[in-house]
Structure formats: C-alpha cells, structure tokens
Amino acid sequence: MPTERTLHLGLMFWATGTHAAGWRHPEAQADAAYDIALIQEVSAEAERAKLDFVFLGDRLACDPSLQHSNPAQISRLEPYTTATAIAAATTHIGIVVTANPTYSDPYSIARHLASLDLVSEGRAAWNLVTGADAAAALNFSRDAHWDTGKRYEWAEECLQVVRALWDGAAELEGQEPLPIGHRGPFFSVDGPLDVARPPQGHVVLFNAGTSDQARELAARASDIVFAGPQATFADRKAYYADIRARAARxxxxxxxxxxxxxxxxxxxxxEEAVALHDRLNDLYVLDPEQEVGELIRKGGIGEGYRRNLSSASQAFGVDVRGHDLAAEVPADTLAQVSEEGARRLAEITRLTRRTANGPQRITYGDLVHATPTQLSHVVVGNPEEVADMIQEWCEDGAADGFNIYPAYVPGSVTAFTELVVPVLQHRGLFRKEYAGRTLREQLGLPVPPSARAESEG
Amino acid sequence: MILGYELPGTGFRDPVRSLVTAAGAAEAGGVDYLVLDDRPAARPAGTGAPWSMVTAALLAAKTTRVGLVTNAAIAYCEPYHLARTVASLDHISHGRSGWQVISEPDPAADANHRREGVDPAVDRDARAAEFIPLVQDLWDTWEDGAFIHDKATGRFIDPARIHTLTSEGQVFKVRGPLNVVRPPQGHPVVFAPAADRQLAPAADVLTVGDPESAATARQAAGSRPVVAVVSPFVAETEAYAHELHARAGAPASDATRGVVVGDELQVAERLAGWIERGLVDGFTLRFPPSVPLETFTDLVLPRLRADERLRNEFAAADTLRGRFGLSRPANRIVERSAAAGTTRG
Incomplete structure (x- = not known):
C-alpha cells in the first residue's frame, strides 16, 4: 500500500450481475444488457459514490451453452459505443473498455481509444486482453488460435505502436502531427494519427492475468492490474508483492x-446479508446430475466444477448424492471430507456463518454452491464487515483497492454505494470528492510527455 | 424528399462540441439522417473528428430522432467487429443506425494498417463482394425473441433460436453467432454507391453523384431508395454563391457528387426539381468548407420543408429504415432454413 491512503474502487459492469443467477433476483433488471438508459444510470450512481471507474469487459464470441453458468458472457453491447453513451451521461468517472489486439491492429486501437478519450474529456482506459478464448479465432477468419507467447509478443508491439501514434498526434488545432514510420516484426504503420492526442496523453492501461507474460506487461506498462481470484490470502499477498517487485525493476x-x-x-x-446470499444461490439452475466433474467455464474466466450433488461429491471427497438441498448435512459426513473439502467447508462458514455442528448447520445446497470456482472473492456481511475486509486487504499488502463485482444489477450496485462507500469514506479510506476531471487525476498519474515535448525537451 | 447531412470529418476547432451542436441543429430542422465521415489516416486539413462509431454513440445520446449513418471502410475492419458495433449503435439509438460502406482505394490508410498476413490493398474486390451479406447474416444469427430473460423459469436465452453460419467465403471465415442480439431495425440501413457492382446488390439505400445521370441507377435500384450526394454552394445572394464556388475551383457535378450553386431559392428549386423528375428520392448534403451547414439549415431547409410536394411521407417513422419507407427485414437465416426444409436449431 502506498503512503497515499485513498483506495481505488471500480465497478465491473456485467449486465446480468456477476452472480450467474443474479439477473433472476427481484431487484435485478433481466434485460439490462440492452437498456442503455439503465447502463448510464448505474454509471451515474457509481459516479455519485466517487468510484474511479466503470469497467466494461468483452468477449469476441457468443456461446449459448453458457446460459446457466455464465450468462453475462453470451452477449453484450459493444464496449466503445457503450462507453461513449456512459461518457455522455457522466462527468468524472473513468470508463474502461476492453480491446483485444489479437483481432485488431494498432492504428485502429489508437484512434478508437483516442476518440473515446476525447469525447469523455480524459476519462478513458484500455483493458488490454489478448484472448485466452479459442472460440474468437473462428469469428475472425483465423485457422488457429495463437498461443500465449505469440499473443503477448503481438500485443507488446501493438502497445508500442499505439503509444507512438498518441505521442506524435497533434495536441493543438493546426499543429502538424508526426508520422511514426514503424517497421516491426508484426506491424508496418506509417502514421500519423488522424485524431488529436488523447487528453490523458496515454489512455490509462489495465491488464489482468497470472501468466509470466501478463505480469511482465503489467510491470512494464500498466497503470492498473486487475487480479483474478486466488485461493488463499498468502497467494494474494504473493501476487501483489510479485507485481510490485517486477514493476520496481x-x-x-x-x-x-x-x-x-x-x-x-x-x-x-x-442476517439479511446471509439471507440474500442464500436467496441468490437458490436461484441457480443446477447442472443435470449425470454431468459430473470439472467444467471449463468458457469465456476466459476460470474453470471449476459443475453445480450438482455428484460434482460436490467429487469436490468434497464424500458421497452426498440423492439428498434434498435444503437438508442439513450430518456432522459425521462433514468430518469425512477431503483436505480440499475442508478448505471449502471453511469457505462455506465464512460466507454463510453455518457450521458442521453449531446452531446453524451446513446444508447440501451449501456444498453444491461451494463446488464451482467463484469469479472473484466474495464477502457476505453488513457494511462494517465488508469495509473491514476491504481495509484489511489494503493494509496487509494484498490490494490497492478493488474492482467491485455487483451480484445483480442495479440492486447490488446501490447496496455497495449506499451502504459500504460511506463507511469507507468515514474511515478516511476513500475519497469524498474527485481529485480532478480525468482518470489519470483520480489515480494520481501524470500525463506522459508527447514526442514533440521529448524532442524539444 | 429525404434529407441527410454529412458532418465534416475534419476542420473543427473543437470537434466534439461542434459535432453535437451541428447534429442538434440538423435534427431541429427536420433533417432525416446524419452521415459521419471517417477516414483512418491523417488529412491535410487538420485533426479529424473522432471515430465515426464513437461520434454516433455520442450523438445518439444527444439527439432523439435523427438517423445516424456511420462511414466505415471495409479494408480496415473485420466483419464481426463492424456487425456488432453497428448493431450496438442500433440498440443504443433505438433503431436509428445506418452504415455507409466505403471501399475506394486509400493508399495513406493502407500504409497505417499493414500487419503480418494482412495487406489492405490486396483482395479489395473479394472483400467487397462478401462483406455486406456477411454482416447482414451476422445480424440474423439471433432470431427475434431469442433473448428471453425469463426470471421465473431461469431461461435467459433460447439456444434453438441462435445460429451459427454454415458457409465460408473466399476471404472471410466467420462462424458466429454474433455476440449482440438482433438489432431493433433487424438490419441497420446499409448505404452503398449504386455504381459499385460488388456493394450495390446488398445495399438498402443506393447513393449516386450527379442526379442528372441517375436514371440508370434508379432503374437498377428497383424499389430501393436512391439518394444523391450533393454539395450546395449556397449564400444569401447568387453572386456570392458563385464567388464561393469559383474560390473552391468551380467544381462541376460528376460521378461522386452533384453541385448546386445559387441563393436559397435557386438551390431549393434545383433540389426540388430532381425529386419531382423522379431521378432521386433525396439527398446527402456534403457541405463545402466555405459553406457552413448552418447556412443551409437557416436558408434552404425552411423552404424545402414548407413545400408540401417535397414532404417525406415517412417523416413520422421512429426508425431510420422507417424514414426511408423500408420495412423491417425478415430473418434470412430462418428463411433459408425454411426454404431448405430443414428444422431449426
């Protein structure tokens, strides 16, 4: 944690909510993916709470088989147009678009991001992904999906060209933009850029991932690393320390x-938070019992087990098939679970407050829902409890803030902004006013000098 | 008469505010659609407007009725990206989006987009022949009603009504389905030059240059609307209009655009004459740098709008297709599989 004490908080916008059954909750809007007015309103709500950014994910393929496991990844509005609509309805909040160099070229990316930065007056960010997802290749006339090495080499050169185009772009009306004449292993780009230099100089860069290539890209070039789920607190601290150490180099x-x-x-x-967590889990559509075991959760987001008692039996190492999900699991059954099962039981207790033999007992449903891998860390509690967890992670060297995943939209967004943000502000952990107008200003990052300034320097 | 304004892609001091102001004034004046210029290469006249798709999304938020037609050159984008972006604009604007297909060679833009395995200067004709039908097929990969989102049953979508594409082109191999549900208009309006043999067959609206030579295009268009691209040199006096025209090098009408010169009465009459002779259904106005679009909006537009004979009978329609008198198209994938007698799914 740096000496500057402001946490950074973003809103991950998934129209269905990040809980796979979140869209079925009574306070969710099920067709939010195509309601631009709602998307604008949710963003404006995040801005009223002074969040740093709204984050728009992306996937360049559509797989209908995800409808019960990952409905948000089936379809969505395209990120740039959505981001522009958000920019038109807000004034301060940053807007992150996901763009994948694997299926694009640097000149397009540079002008698209510069355009978004212009219309938002300096609030754009680029989440650079390289597409772990093989299905996209089939939509882009490719014979084969590129391996990680090729994708990152391509992305690194692409980023270099994009930034060179921005650095040579005109900063003032009438100024001549500078060509770049790039000739590299993958790209040949003359330039100059046709649109003006982004107000932020370089659009803020996000990336994610745990591969060595992703960590190096983060260390060398990113402003924000957006981290996926990790099994233990020690893993999270190690990841955080590794990014810091690499960046220091x-x-x-x-x-x-x-x-x-x-x-x-x-x-x-x-009690209400636990009841809400239970309610959401009750809305899941379970996988058929005959479908057992590990499922690659397509969409580039983790893998995990299926959601049924047969899979739970595998995950916990004890046969729990054929039971009513609402029934309590006998303590002697729970005593027989595997080591991995015991870790999952502790997680159930953390989320539901239920135990093997306390006043509130673990149910078969709890085992089923603790079986698939979660998209992110989940915390269940009252506003103080949630704030405690956030504070702890930031003070113990595991995070500089969080990308908030609302379980359902819009209800979970307002629950966070109305209940948790004021507690964080009261504790002096989170801003009450924006530091400026651009995303760079919220993040405390200077505007990089242009090529012209460098040469005159 | 249907009327569109092409908003300049360059020459603005403050492109964002200028574009929003111009769009608002055009909409207030009853203009049916705006064309957003786009060229992925620097131009001599100064910094360009933002990417047409971003500009369109911005204008969708700042206007309520006017159509938003984005120029996009097919040499520099992928059909999957183009299809989803224009479809998204159609959702965001509630059925006001269109796409004008650009396919002319552009060496400066080519030089910005070379990459391993891709040279935009190659395969132009083959790309042009495949691109539009592929985009339209991608828009049809979701049947209407495939997005169920029924909370009670937990059915979010109906997989039986979401389709992959089965045929591969010579250039493009795109499987689908698109990652956007079918646009409100079914197909956003596709504009292409009537004279382009590759593009014209699949377009909804055909564009011509000089209206005087539009008769052949009119015939080939069948029932499809034809609009002429016209540059109006208009001023408060005829003499000043001719002076502006002369200063611009006295361009004449040609295959890319018609040119009209005169005061507001003369320009209005010239445009009206082309409509009344049945040569074209309307105009995309391309303003010369010396003629601000406000001049046309203030001087000519009221005259055109006051003339009952020139009324767009579809002006009340709330989609861009509707304003052109175009119906919402049936889903081609469904039609094809019905024709082949196959079961869906």
Whole structure:
C-alpha cells in the first residue's frame, strides 16, 4: 500500500450481475444488457459514490451453452459505443473498455481509444486482453488460435505502436502531427494519427492475468492490474508483492496499482446479508446430475466444477448424492471430507456463518454452491464487515483497492454505494470528492510527455 | 424528399462540441439522417473528428430522432467487429443506425494498417463482394425473441433460436453467432454507391453523384431508395454563391457528387426539381468548407420543408429504415432454413 491512503474502487459492469443467477433476483433488471438508459444510470450512481471507474469487459464470441453458468458472457453491447453513451451521461468517472489486439491492429486501437478519450474529456482506459478464448479465432477468419507467447509478443508491439501514434498526434488545432514510420516484426504503420492526442496523453492501461507474460506487461506498462481470484490470502499477498517487485525493476514500483475483483453481498445486518446470499444461490439452475466433474467455464474466466450433488461429491471427497438441498448435512459426513473439502467447508462458514455442528448447520445446497470456482472473492456481511475486509486487504499488502463485482444489477450496485462507500469514506479510506476531471487525476498519474515535448525537451 | 447531412470529418476547432451542436441543429430542422465521415489516416486539413462509431454513440445520446449513418471502410475492419458495433449503435439509438460502406482505394490508410498476413490493398474486390451479406447474416444469427430473460423459469436465452453460419467465403471465415442480439431495425440501413457492382446488390439505400445521370441507377435500384450526394454552394445572394464556388475551383457535378450553386431559392428549386423528375428520392448534403451547414439549415431547409410536394411521407417513422419507407427485414437465416426444409436449431 502506498503512503497515499485513498483506495481505488471500480465497478465491473456485467449486465446480468456477476452472480450467474443474479439477473433472476427481484431487484435485478433481466434485460439490462440492452437498456442503455439503465447502463448510464448505474454509471451515474457509481459516479455519485466517487468510484474511479466503470469497467466494461468483452468477449469476441457468443456461446449459448453458457446460459446457466455464465450468462453475462453470451452477449453484450459493444464496449466503445457503450462507453461513449456512459461518457455522455457522466462527468468524472473513468470508463474502461476492453480491446483485444489479437483481432485488431494498432492504428485502429489508437484512434478508437483516442476518440473515446476525447469525447469523455480524459476519462478513458484500455483493458488490454489478448484472448485466452479459442472460440474468437473462428469469428475472425483465423485457422488457429495463437498461443500465449505469440499473443503477448503481438500485443507488446501493438502497445508500442499505439503509444507512438498518441505521442506524435497533434495536441493543438493546426499543429502538424508526426508520422511514426514503424517497421516491426508484426506491424508496418506509417502514421500519423488522424485524431488529436488523447487528453490523458496515454489512455490509462489495465491488464489482468497470472501468466509470466501478463505480469511482465503489467510491470512494464500498466497503470492498473486487475487480479483474478486466488485461493488463499498468502497467494494474494504473493501476487501483489510479485507485481510490485517486477514493476520496481522498471522504476515503476508505485505506479502500478493492484485491484482484485470483489463481490460484496451486503445488507444492513449480517442476517439479511446471509439471507440474500442464500436467496441468490437458490436461484441457480443446477447442472443435470449425470454431468459430473470439472467444467471449463468458457469465456476466459476460470474453470471449476459443475453445480450438482455428484460434482460436490467429487469436490468434497464424500458421497452426498440423492439428498434434498435444503437438508442439513450430518456432522459425521462433514468430518469425512477431503483436505480440499475442508478448505471449502471453511469457505462455506465464512460466507454463510453455518457450521458442521453449531446452531446453524451446513446444508447440501451449501456444498453444491461451494463446488464451482467463484469469479472473484466474495464477502457476505453488513457494511462494517465488508469495509473491514476491504481495509484489511489494503493494509496487509494484498490490494490497492478493488474492482467491485455487483451480484445483480442495479440492486447490488446501490447496496455497495449506499451502504459500504460511506463507511469507507468515514474511515478516511476513500475519497469524498474527485481529485480532478480525468482518470489519470483520480489515480494520481501524470500525463506522459508527447514526442514533440521529448524532442524539444 | 429525404434529407441527410454529412458532418465534416475534419476542420473543427473543437470537434466534439461542434459535432453535437451541428447534429442538434440538423435534427431541429427536420433533417432525416446524419452521415459521419471517417477516414483512418491523417488529412491535410487538420485533426479529424473522432471515430465515426464513437461520434454516433455520442450523438445518439444527444439527439432523439435523427438517423445516424456511420462511414466505415471495409479494408480496415473485420466483419464481426463492424456487425456488432453497428448493431450496438442500433440498440443504443433505438433503431436509428445506418452504415455507409466505403471501399475506394486509400493508399495513406493502407500504409497505417499493414500487419503480418494482412495487406489492405490486396483482395479489395473479394472483400467487397462478401462483406455486406456477411454482416447482414451476422445480424440474423439471433432470431427475434431469442433473448428471453425469463426470471421465473431461469431461461435467459433460447439456444434453438441462435445460429451459427454454415458457409465460408473466399476471404472471410466467420462462424458466429454474433455476440449482440438482433438489432431493433433487424438490419441497420446499409448505404452503398449504386455504381459499385460488388456493394450495390446488398445495399438498402443506393447513393449516386450527379442526379442528372441517375436514371440508370434508379432503374437498377428497383424499389430501393436512391439518394444523391450533393454539395450546395449556397449564400444569401447568387453572386456570392458563385464567388464561393469559383474560390473552391468551380467544381462541376460528376460521378461522386452533384453541385448546386445559387441563393436559397435557386438551390431549393434545383433540389426540388430532381425529386419531382423522379431521378432521386433525396439527398446527402456534403457541405463545402466555405459553406457552413448552418447556412443551409437557416436558408434552404425552411423552404424545402414548407413545400408540401417535397414532404417525406415517412417523416413520422421512429426508425431510420422507417424514414426511408423500408420495412423491417425478415430473418434470412430462418428463411433459408425454411426454404431448405430443414428444422431449426
């Protein structure tokens, strides 16, 4: 954690909510993906709470088989147009678009991002992904999906060209833009850029991932590393320390912020929060019992087990098939679970407050829902409990803030902004006013000099 | 008469505010659609407007009725990206989006987009022949009603009504389905030059240059609307209009655009004459740098709008297709599979 004490908080916008059954909740709008007015309103709500950014993910393929496991990844409005609509309805909040160099070219990316930065007056960010997802290749006339090495080499050169185009672009009307004449292993780009230099100089850069290539890209070039779920607190601290150490090698130790994803299930009281968590889990459509075991959760987001008692039996190492999900699991059954099962039981207790032999007992449903891998860390509790967790992670060197994953939209967004943000502000952990107008200003990052300034320097 | 304004792609001091102001004034004046210029290469006249798709999304938020037609050159984008972006604009604007297909060679833009395995200067004709039908097929990969989102049953979508594409082109191999549900208009309006043999067959609206030579295009268009691209040199006096025209090098009408010169009465009459002779259905106005579009909006537009004979009978329609008198198209994938007698899914 840097000496500057402001946390950074973003809103991960998934129209269905990040809980796979979140869209079925009574306070969710099920068709939010195509309601631009709602998307604008949710963004404006995040802005009223002074959040740093709204984050728009992306996937360049459509797989209808995800409808029960990952409905948000089936379809969505295209990120740039959505981001522009958000920019038109807000004034301060940053807007992150996901763009994949694997299926694009640097000149297009440079002008698209510069355009978004212009219309938002300096609030754009680029989440650079390279597409772990093989299905996209089939939509882009490719014979084969590129391996990680090729994708990152391509992305690194692409980023270099994009920034060179921005650095040579005209900063003032009438100024001649500078051509770049790039000739590299993958790209040949003359330039100059046709649109003006982005108000932020370089659009803020996000990336994610745990591969060595992703960590190096983060260390060398990113402003925000958005981290996926990790099994233990020790893993999270190790990831955070690794990013810092790598960034230090490029003289950027304090310039890269690590923001893990976090799903807060929050309500005024602990009991209500637990009830909400249970309610959401009750809305899941379970996988058929004959489908057992590990499932690659397509969409580039983790893998995990299927959601049924047969899979739970595998995950916990004890046969729990054929039971009513609402029934309590006998303590002697729970005593027989595997080591991995015991870790999952502890997680159930953390989320539901239920135990093997306390006043509230673990149910078969709890085992089923603790079986698939979560998209992000989940915290269930009252506003103080959620704030405690956030504070702890940031003070213990695991995070500089969080990308908030609302379980359902819009209800979970307002629950966080109305219940948790005021607690964080009261504790002096989070801003009450924006530091400026651009995303760079919220993040405390300077505008990089242009090529012209460098040469005159 | 249907009327569109092409908003300049360059020459603005403050492109964002200028574009929003111009769009608002055009909409207030009853202009049916705006064309957003786009060229992925620097131009001599100064910094360009933002990417047409971003500009369109911005204007969708700042206007309520006017159509938003984005120029996009097919040499520099992928059909999957183009299809989803224009479809998204159609959702965001509630059925006001269109796409004008650009396919002329552009060496400066080519030089910005070379990459391993891709040279935009190659395969132009083959790309042009395949691109539009492929985009339209992608828009049809979701049947209407495939997005169910029924909370009670937990059915979010109906997989039986979401389709992949089965045929591959010579240039493009795109499987689908698109990652956007079918646009409100079914197909956003596709504009292409009547004279382009590759593009014209699949377009909804055909564009011509000089209206005087539009008769052949009119015939080939069948029932499809034809609009002429016209540059109006208009001023408060005829003499000043001719002076502006002369200063611009006295361009004449040609295959790319018609040119009209005169005061507001003369320009209005010239445009009206082309409509009344049945040569074209309307105009995309391309303003010369010396003629601000406000001049046309203030001087000519009221005259055109006051003339009952020139009324766009579809002006009340709330989609861009509707304003052109175009119906919402049936889903081609469904039609094809019905024709082949196959079961869906």
């Amino acid at each position: 490029y003289g950027r130790a304090d310039q890269v912020k690590v923001l893990p994803g976090l799903t807060p299930i929050v309500a005024p009281t602990t």
